Amino acid sequence: MxxxxxxxxxxxxxxxxxxxxxxxxxxxxxxxxxxxxxxxxxxxxxxxxxxxxxxxxxxxxxxxxxxxxxxxxxxxxxxxxxxxxxxxxxLKAHVLGAIYQTGLNDFTLVDLGGQDSKIIQVRRGKMIDFLTNDKCAASSGRYLENMAAVLDLSIEELGHYADSPVELNSTCAVFGESELIGKIVEGFSLNELAAGVNATIVKRILPLLRSFDGELLVFTGGVAHNYAVTRLLQEGTGRRIIIPQEPQxxxxxxxxxxxxxxxxxxxx
CATH class of the missing domain: 3.30.420.40 (ATPase, nucleotide binding domain)
Incomplete structure (x- = not known):
């Protein structure tokens, strides 16, 4: 052979x-x-x-x-x-990888990497539509790393917090740090602050997903290892989420x- x-x-x-x-x-x-x-x-x-x-x-x-x-x-x-x-x-590489890892041909791919985000609609094994954001790190792993550092958490620890999120509105990763520090001063708990960081990632993705139909999301990229983001994304979309064995x-x-x-x- x-x-x-x-x-x-x-x-x-x-x-x-x-x-x-x-x-x-x-x-x-x-x-x-x-x-x-x-x-x-x-x-x-x-x-x-x-x-x-x-x-x-x-x-x-x-x-x-x-x-x-x-x-x-x-x-x-x-x-x-x-x-x-x-x-x-x-985009082609990520579509081919998702099809190989899941065995699916019809899904919406959500890839949140270190510094960019991608949403790709796949039908019959082909990419038919997509949105990408590489201009701002606010919906990426870099944002989570920066915010985890402010909270003195590891990136793994941050992924455990999803309940009672504090509202964070800044759409910029840099200004987001200042906003988070302000919430710390206001006396919010670590649980609320960390959950707020995770919820902010999802809040930025949800409007983009509205133009992509289908009940199945394949979630890839390093952020897919974050349990809280995955849970909040599922709750926010009401869609079934599949994370491949090797999302990153x-x-x-x-x-x-x-x-x-x-x-x-x-x-x-």
């Missing part, structure tokens, strides 16, 4: 996600073998160099085996293309799915 190795890399604004998957050509199966996340600055400093307008990655230093197919995607429009591989749009690696996994398709096309 022929086994080929595929590497998918999601070049995020704050972290690099890598997925290593094996494709068995005879059975047409694709299996995850390794997932790894690295700080973006560290990744570029230790493992990447720009040559001839492309990003050359030292896969040997990363401890990766010989790769048969390399596909990347990334944050924003100025992401470097990886040498020896193919780059695909970020969804884009990298989608790159591997594209890599498998490329290998199959080459063999035809």
């Amino acid at each position: 022929s086994v080929q190795t595929i590497c998918g890399i999601d070049l995020g604004s704050r972290s690099i996600k890598m997925a290593l998957m094996q494709f068995q050509t005879e059975s047409d199966s694709l299996e995850i073998k390794r997932l790894e996340k690295l700080d973006t600055i560290r990744f570029y400093r230790e493992y990447g160099r720009k040559r001839d307008g492309k990003l050359v990655v030292n896969f040997e230093a990363l401890g990766l085996p010989e790769i048969d197919s390399l596909v990347s995607t990334g944050y924003g429009r100025n992401t470097l293309e990886l040498a020896g591989g193919e780059a695909i749009p970020e 690696f969804n884009g990298a996994i989608g790159c591997c799915v594209k890599g498998r398709d490329l290998l199959m096309n080459y063999s035809d």
Whole structure:
């Protein structure tokens, strides 16, 4: 049985996600073998160099085996293309990853990453509509990290608070810190403050979801690990929410799915 190795890399604004998957050509199966996340600055400093307008990655230093197919995607429009591989749009990578991880073909994808948010409507396995926000970090993981630091909580601890949220109205991540400090001075409890932070994320997403029909949401990105945001999103939409097994690696996994398709096309 022929086994080929595929590497998918999601070049995020704050972290690099890598997925290593094996494709068995005879059975047409694709299996995850390794997932790894690295700080973006560290990744570029230790493992990447720009040559001839492309990003050359030292896969040997990363401890990766010989790769048969390399596909990347990334944050924003100025992401470097990886040498020896193919780059695909970020939205496409996330759709392919969500379909692979859930086995679904009809859903609305809500991806809340480190610094941006994406809502994508998928019908019959194809993207038919989308909204993205990469201009402000207020509905992203960065916002949650900043607010958790103000409250002296870990990002994991913050995710436990959903009840009795204090109302926070600032739509800016920076001004949001000042507003949160003001609420602390007013004497609100830690539970109310932390729940208010989580509720604010959901409050910013709900208006965007109104233009996307369907009863099923697939929730990906690092924020999907936040239990409180997931619960508040479900309560706010009344829709069923599915979180894939690896929500933060969804884009990298989608790159591997594209890599498998490329290998199959080459063999035809």
